[in-house]
Amino acid sequence: MSKVAIVTGAARGIGAATAQRLAQDGFAVAVLDLKADDCADTVSAIESAGGKALAVGADVSDAEQVQAAVDRIAAELGPPVVLVNNAGVTRDNLLFKMSDADWDVVMNVHLRGSFLMTRAAQKHMIEAKWGRIVNLSSTSALGNRGQANYATAKAGLQGFTKTLAIELGKFGVTANSIAPGFIQTEMTKATAERIGEEWESYVAKRAAAIPVARAGIPEDIAHTVSFFVSEGAGFISGQVVYVAGGPRN
Numbered sequence: 264m265s266k267v268a269i270v271t272g273a274a275r276g277i278g279a280a281t282a283q284r285l286a287q288d289g290f291a292v293a294v295l296d297l298k299a300d301d302c303a304d305t306v307s308a309i310e311s312a313g314g315k316a317l318a319v320g321a322d323v324s325d326a327e328q329v330q331a332a333v334d335r336i337a338a339e340l341g342p343p344v345v346l347v348n349n350a351g352v353t354r355d356n357l358l359f360k361m362s363d364a365d366w367d368v369v370m371n372v373h374l375r376g377s378f379l380m381t382r383a384a385q386k387h388m389i390e391a392k393w394g395r396i397v398n399l400s401s402t403s404a405l406g407n408r409g410q411a412n413y414a415t416a417k418a419g420l421q422g423f424t425k426t427l428a429i430e431l432g433k434f435g436v437t438a439n440s441i442a443p444g445f446i447q448t449e450m451t452k453a454t455a456e457r458i459g460e461e462w463e464s465y466v467a468k469r470a471a472a473i474p475v476a477r478a479g480i481p482e483d484i485a486h487t488v489s490f491f492v493s494e495g496a497g498f499i500s501g502q503v504v505y506v507a508g509g510p511r512n
């Protein structure tokens with residue numbers, strides 16, 4: 264069986280750390296993001312550690328780009344048997360100020376994007392009779408002020424995951440969700456900026472409310488992805504693991 268993984272949104276942040284971790288685990292990794300050029304740092308980090316990676320530019324919410332990307336990955340790296348749906352965006356606002364466009368883009372990237380990527384990739388997993396799908400949810404799925412769009416999408420991904428687990432289980436494919444709490448990335452830096460807080464003090468404030476008394480880092484999530492992808496996790500499917508330093512942060 265080919266050991267090929269796709270990680271979406273892998274130019275930076277959680278996706279970049281996950282791509283590097285899966286490469287360490289022995290996977291050839293398709294590093295997919297909006298622009299192939301933006302994937303160069305992740306690809307060279309993988310290659311300089313002795314791994315194999317391919318930069319792929321695609322918008323996960325565009326059906327044609329997704330199909331072309333998955334076809335190219337299968338041709339150049341081999342049939343993908345691992346898919347990490349990690350690409351994401353935020354467009355936070357209180358409900359009464361949230362525009363139609365801010366609702367739609369968040370649904371399109373998280374929900375439509377994960378649907379399109381999974382529909383295109385599952386064929387290869389079913390042929391291989393083995394596969395692992397990991398979807399990035401969030402603690403925001405439990406509800407979060409200013410994130411009606413994002414919370415809805417992240418809760419939706421949990422239902423999507425459970426349905427994939429039911430439909431694909433008999434083909435040796437598992438599907439699980441990871442719901443991170445506060446992780447230090449460009450996404451959370453942008454949130455600090457938007458609310459006018461200095462990054463260091465924002466991180467300290469967030470960490471103070473987390474039971475393990477620190478903010479999360481992308482490697483915390485990469486480690487959990489690696490676990491779900493591992494051979495030994497084959498009897499775990501349709502689950503959500505909150506990786507948040509505590510039960511609800």
Ligand SMILES: NC(=O)c1ccc[n+]([C@@H]2O[C@H](COP(=O)([O-])OP(=O)(O)OC[C@H]3O[C@@H](n4cnc5c(N)ncnc54)[C@H](O)[C@@H]3O)[C@@H](O)[C@H]2O)c1
Binds near residue numbers: 278352
């Ligand atoms: N950082 C956190 O605290 C946190 C918490 C919970 C969940 N998450 C989720 O984890 C995932 C990664 O978050 P991050 O913090 O690393 O974010 P990030 O903003 O640093 O990285 C997201 C990546 O996704 C890419 N992307 C966005 N739209 C895309 C599209 N249409 N097609 C392809 N790629 C696209 C971006 O270009 C970017 O490289 C997201 O799904 C996010 O919602 C993050």
